[in-house]
Amino acid sequence: MAIQWFPGHMHATRKAIVKRLPDIDVVIELLDARAPGSSANPLLAELAGSKPSLKVLNKQDLADPARTALWLAHYQAQPGTNALALDASASAPARQLIAASRTLVPLRGGMVKPVRVLICGIPNVGKSTLINTLIGTRKAKTGDEPGITKTEQRIALASDFDLFDTPGLLWPRIVVEQSGYNLAATGGIGRNAYDEEEVALALLASVRQPYGDRLQERYKLADFSRLSDDALLADIARKRGGLLPGGQVNLQKAAEIVINDFRSGAWGRITLETPGEFALWCEAGLLREAERQERVAARTRKKPPQRGGEATDTGPVTGMPEPGDEGSSNA
Ligand SMILES: Nc1nc2c(ncn2[C@@H]2O[C@H](COP(=O)(O)OP(=O)(O)OP(=O)(O)O)[C@@H](O)[C@H]2O)c(=O)[nH]1
Numbered sequence: 001m002a003i004q005w006f007p008g009h010m011h012a013t014r015k016a017i018v019k020r021l022p023d024i025d026v027v028i029e030l031l032d033a034r035a036p037g038s039s040a041n042p043l044l045a046e047l048a049g050s051k052p053s054l055k056v057l058n059k060q061d062l063a064d065p066a067r068t069a070l071w072l073a074h075y076q077a078q079p080g081t082n083a084l085a086l087d088a089s090a091s092a093p094a095r096q097l098i099a100a101s102r103t104l105v106p107l108r109g110g111m112v113k114p115v116r117v118l119i120c121g122i123p124n125v126g127k128s129t130l131i132n133t134l135i136g137t138r139k140a141k142t143g144d145e146p147g148i149t150k151t152e153q154r155i156a157l158a159s160d161f162d163l164f165d166t167p168g169l170l171w172p173r174i175v176v177e178q179s180g181y182n183l184a185a186t187g188g189i190g191r192n193a194y195d196e197e198e199v200a201l202a203l204l205a206s207v208r209q210p211y212g213d214r215l216q217e218r219y220k221l222a223d224f225s226r227l228s229d230d231a232l233l234a235d236i237a238r239k240r241g242g243l244l245p246g247g248q249v250n251l252q253k254a255a256e257i258v259i260n261d262f263r264s265g266a267w268g269r270i271t272l273e274t275p276g277e278f279a280l281w282c283e284a285g286l287l288r289e290a291e292r293q294e295r296v297a298a299r300t301r302k303k304p305p306q307r308g309g310e311a312t313d314t315g316p317v318t319g320m321p322e323p324g325d326e327g328s329s330n331a
Pocket residue numbers: 058059060061062086087088089121122123124125126127128129130141142143144145146147148149150166167168169
């Protein structure tokens with residue numbers, strides 16, 4: 001089945017953002033505080049160019065505070081970038097955003113030159129929730145699944161302050177393998193675009209070291225340091241009554257439990273990546289991507305051009321093409 005994580009409305013959103021940007025004073029990019037690097041949209045960075053920008057690490061109530069501090073320091077060290085962490089449903093911190101946006105564009109404000117702020121981010125990161133908190137009513141539709149907002153919406157926050165809510169935007173090809181998993185685990189990618197068992201195994205692999213005690217406590221596990229990730233998932237299945245007729249473990253059910261428990265905060269506050277780790281993943285991902293493109297180019301040089309069969313720049317949701325899969329399309 002073709003994987004659909006860059007559906008039609010995202011193409012439309014990309015176009016709408018490009019059209020809207022010349023009139024925008026400040027771009028607020030909402031990141032998921034549990035995976036800030038993986039939830040930062042490279043496409044958006046490209047589109048927004050040098051616009052004043054605020055990085056907002058949302059869902060900080062679910063993230064590890066020590067790691068959030070590392071990420072804030074990381075962003076604040078970047079030129080022209082400000083960053084803060086919040087829980088979009090809490091109103092006082094949300095209001096700090098307005099002040100922070102005004103400071104970035106001191107020459108705007110007043111009826112003649114309202115401050116125009118575009119709120120962008122990946123699907124399900126909390127853009128509409130933030131807008132509702134800021135305006136104090138549930139004007140923007142929200143929901144715990146990606147793809148709730150389908151078209152741009154303008155909301156006047158004050159006579160001299162306009163907010164634009166946008167649909168969640170991913171990017172056509174996720175080249176960092178671990179980012180694909182982290183986006184799926186945090187809920188940024190629709191559930192029929194990934195394999196739950198694969199994502200649960202990746203999730204266990206990344207939390208078992210830094211947060212092993214939380215898993216042990218939640219599932220009443222014995223020491224699992226010598227178990228493989230697969231054996232750990234099977235152990236969780238057994239503890240949670242996940243047995244199929246005939247006594248086989250129900251790994252699918254265990255995977256769903258693992259993903260839901262992580263998302264709901266049942267393991268406590270967890271962040272899946274540090275700035276240092278993310279930098280290493282990017283390096284490896286870019287290297288792989290360069291190799292992939294080289295293979296595609298070599299194949300194109302060998303083959304005569306085929307009508308209507310060009311390779312696209314898209315790939316599977318996890319960004320992990322199978323060896324030899326060099327141009328799979330999600331269209
Ligand atoms: N725990 C927690 N949940 C949040 C926070 N912000 C948003 N949520 C939840 O995350 C889910 C998605 O929120 P939305 O505001 O619909 O996200 P969105 O970015 O507008 O999503 P799309 O319109 O689908 O792109 C909802 O279930 C919210 O209640 C937060 O700071 N903390």
